[in-house]
Amino acid sequence: MKMELQNGRPDTTEGRLEKELRVYDLLDRLGVAYQRVDHEAAMTMEACEEIDRVLGDGTAICKNLFLCNRQATExxxxxxxxxxxxxTKELSAQIGSSRLSFAKSEYMEKYLDITPGSVSVLGLMNDIEGKVRLLIDEDVLTERYFGCHPCINTSSLKFTTEDLIGKVIPALKHAPKMVKLGMTES
Incomplete structure (x- = not known):
C-alpha cells in the first residue's frame, strides 16, 4: 500500500470503524483542519517513523502510553x-503516584475504546466518566504539528499543535497535567 497524504476525512466510510468515524466527526465539528494517511497497522515506533516521513517535517513523533497505578484504580x-x-520512577515522582505500570488492554478498551497499538489522545473522547488523566510531556508541544491515530492504527492524522491545545483537548474535557521527562539524562 502506497502511503499518500490526504486532506480531511476519507471519501467513503466503507471499511472504517465507528470509533474512527467519530474522530473525524469531532475534528470536523471543532473546525480542525487535518491531514490523514492510511497505512498498514502500525505496531512499532519504527513503523510510525515511516508514517511520520509521509506526514512531513515538524510533526511530533509521539509515544502514547496507557498507564495505571499498582492497584489499577488510577x-x-x-x-x-x-x-x-x-x-516510570521519574514520572511517578511528578504525578505523585507510585508503582506505575502499563495498564491491561481491557482497561484501554473499557475507558478509551481503543486496542493496543492504537492508543491516541483522541481516545479520551470515549472516556465520558473522566477515569483517565491526561499527561503531556512539555516537549510534545514544541513541534508545529501533532500526529496521532484516529483510535485505530491503520490511519494517522496530522493537525497543528495549536489546534491540539486550543480546540481538541478542551473538547475532550480532560485538562492535561504537564510533565517534564528525561531530566535525569546527562
Missing amino acids: FYLLLMPGDKPFK
Whole structure:
C-alpha cells in the first residue's frame, strides 16, 4: 500500500470503524483542519517513523502510553516524544503516584475504546466518566504539528499543535497535567 497524504476525512466510510468515524466527526465539528494517511497497522515506533516521513517535517513523533497505578484504580494517558526514554520512577515522582505500570488492554478498551497499538489522545473522547488523566510531556508541544491515530492504527492524522491545545483537548474535557521527562539524562 502506497502511503499518500490526504486532506480531511476519507471519501467513503466503507471499511472504517465507528470509533474512527467519530474522530473525524469531532475534528470536523471543532473546525480542525487535518491531514490523514492510511497505512498498514502500525505496531512499532519504527513503523510510525515511516508514517511520520509521509506526514512531513515538524510533526511530533509521539509515544502514547496507557498507564495505571499498582492497584489499577488510577489510569493515565501519557503523550511524550517518541525518541525520549520512559522511566516510570521519574514520572511517578511528578504525578505523585507510585508503582506505575502499563495498564491491561481491557482497561484501554473499557475507558478509551481503543486496542493496543492504537492508543491516541483522541481516545479520551470515549472516556465520558473522566477515569483517565491526561499527561503531556512539555516537549510534545514544541513541534508545529501533532500526529496521532484516529483510535485505530491503520490511519494517522496530522493537525497543528495549536489546534491540539486550543480546540481538541478542551473538547475532550480532560485538562492535561504537564510533565517534564528525561531530566535525569546527562
